[in-house]
Amino acid sequence: MAKQLIMAYMHISWLLLIQCLLLVTRIGAKVPAIIVFGDSSVDAGNNNQIPTIARSNFPPYGRDFAGGKPTGRFSNGRVPTDFISEAFGLKPFVPAYLDPTYNISDFATGVTFASAGTGYDTATSDVLSVIPLWKQVQYYKEYQSKLRLHLGGNKAKQTIHEALHMTSLGTNDFLENYYSYPGRSNQYSIELYQDFLIGIAGNFIKQLYGLGARKISLGGLPPMGCLPLERTTNMMGGNDCISSYNNVALEFNGKLKTLTTSLNKELTGIKLVFSNPYDIFMQIIRRPSSYGFEVAAVACCATGMFEMGYACNRNNPFTCTDASKYIFWDSFHPTEKANHIISDYVVKNVLAQFL
Ligand SMILES: *[C@@H]1O[C@H](CO)[C@@H](O)[C@H](O)[C@H]1NC(C)=O
Numbered sequence: 001m002a003k004q005l006i007m008a009y010m011h012i013s014w015l016l017l018i019q020c021l022l023l024v025t026r027i028g029a030k031v032p033a034i035i036v037f038g039d040s041s042v043d044a045g046n047n048n049q050i051p052t053i054a055r056s057n058f059p060p061y062g063r064d065f066a067g068g069k070p071t072g073r074f075s076n077g078r079v080p081t082d083f084i085s086e087a088f089g090l091k092p093f094v095p096a097y098l099d100p101t102y103n104i105s106d107f108a109t110g111v112t113f114a115s116a117g118t119g120y121d122t123a124t125s126d127v128l129s130v131i132p133l134w135k136q137v138q139y140y141k142e143y144q145s146k147l148r149l150h151l152g153g154n155k156a157k158q159t160i161h162e163a164l165h166m167t168s169l170g171t172n173d174f175l176e177n178y179y180s181y182p183g184r185s186n187q188y189s190i191e192l193y194q195d196f197l198i199g200i201a202g203n204f205i206k207q208l209y210g211l212g213a214r215k216i217s218l219g220g221l222p223p224m225g226c227l228p229l230e231r232t233t234n235m236m237g238g239n240d241c242i243s244s245y246n247n248v249a250l251e252f253n254g255k256l257k258t259l260t261t262s263l264n265k266e267l268t269g270i271k272l273v274f275s276n277p278y279d280i281f282m283q284i285i286r287r288p289s290s291y292g293f294e295v296a297a298v299a300c301c302a303t304g305m306f307e308m309g310y311a312c313n314r315n316n317p318f319t320c321t322d323a324s325k326y327i328f329w330d331s332f333h334p335t336e337k338a339n340h341i342i343s344d345y346v347v348k349n350v351l352a353q354f355l
Contacts, residue, residue: 030355031090031215031355032109032162034084035110035113035165036111036112037133037204038166038167038169039116039118040117041074041080041114041168041219042079042166042168043079043115044071044081044099045073046098046099046114046131047117048072050115052117054117054130055309056073057070058310059314060312061073061075063323064076072096075333075336076300076323076329077336078336078339080168084343087355091106093110094112104147107146107147111143113136113143115130115136117176118131118136119169120173124173127180137204144211162215167204167216167217171221175227175229175245191251194255201218201259202259209267215271216272220257222277222278223278223285224246228304228332230245231297232306260273271354273351273353274350293327293337293338295320299330300329301329302316303318308330309330312330324336
């Protein structure tokens with residue numbers, strides 16, 4: 001009898017111990033903040049505050065977001081970094097740095113400097129007069145000063161050191177710039193243009209490192225030849241994905257991976273990971289029904305063939321009623337449901353090491 005009682009106690013204390021350990025890992029969150037740089041894939045409304053036509057702060061954008069609010073996210077709901085923030089036990093969304101409804105108390109656990117339409121190349125951000133990457137870094141420096149005032153020097157430094165920094169951009173450098181305007185394509189072959197962008201990406205990571213960042217996720221390109229807008233132009237190919245664009249994405253992702261390996265060797269104490277959405281994204285496009293989708297080739301908004309931004313508005317009678325059946329929300333951006341699946345995959349397979 002006594003022995004059984006002791007065994008029961010031991011069992012209970014083991015359970016308590018395990019629960020305490022779980023609690024400690026939750027409270028002493030290893031990632032106190034998510035800090036984001038990039039394009040429309042992770043913009044949460046910065047472009048609302050600058051003069052550009054690359055906007056989405058009107059219905060039906062955001063119709064499945066909390067309160068049905070069109071925030072400036074290019075989706076019907078949340079974008080990947082919102083889901084990632086939630087997965088790390090932080091806020092269920094990452095607010096935009098230029099959004100006046102938030103202040104440094106909010107930004108202390110997450111902030112995005114991303115701007116729809118931007119790229120690694122400043123010539124890309126010039127196309128739609130959006131925030132270039134170098135300017136996002138300037139805003140980040142300003143943010144660090146505010147964080148020091150808010151938390152004190154030591155705590156701010158520690159926060160930056162432990163925060164997960166994420167980047168998501170590059171698609172626009174190819175689709176909005178290289179393949180749409182003669183400038184860069186006259187200067188560079190596609191291979192050399194990729195190397196030019198990789199050079200910018202490398203310097204950017206080194207800048208973040210110099211500013212105290214240690215945990216960094218470098219985002220890869222999606223299968224950009226499968227975006228509905230690109231499919232629409234592929235009339236000769238039966239509106240299938242444009243394989244040459246997908247091949248560029250694969251090649252560029254290979255170079256980003258190589259860059260990740262070399263920077264991890266070069267920069268002491270950095271933990272740089274490559275978050276590659278390509279394979280999971282491609283799987284969803286090739287087998288939509290396995291993921292609960294019905295439509296892969298066209299988007300929910302309007303005709304689904306070419307509309308985004310102002311062309312995707314509440315007056316369009318063709319917009320679908322249930323976005324969860326679609327992989328793409330507008331001709332260039334995934335639905336919330338697709339964003340959720342891709343984010344879960346990246347968290348589980350790459351970012352879990354920071355949890
Ligand atoms: C931020 O805004 C909230 C109200 O939304 C306010 O309570 C808080 O004091 C503000 N924090 C700072 C540091 O300004």
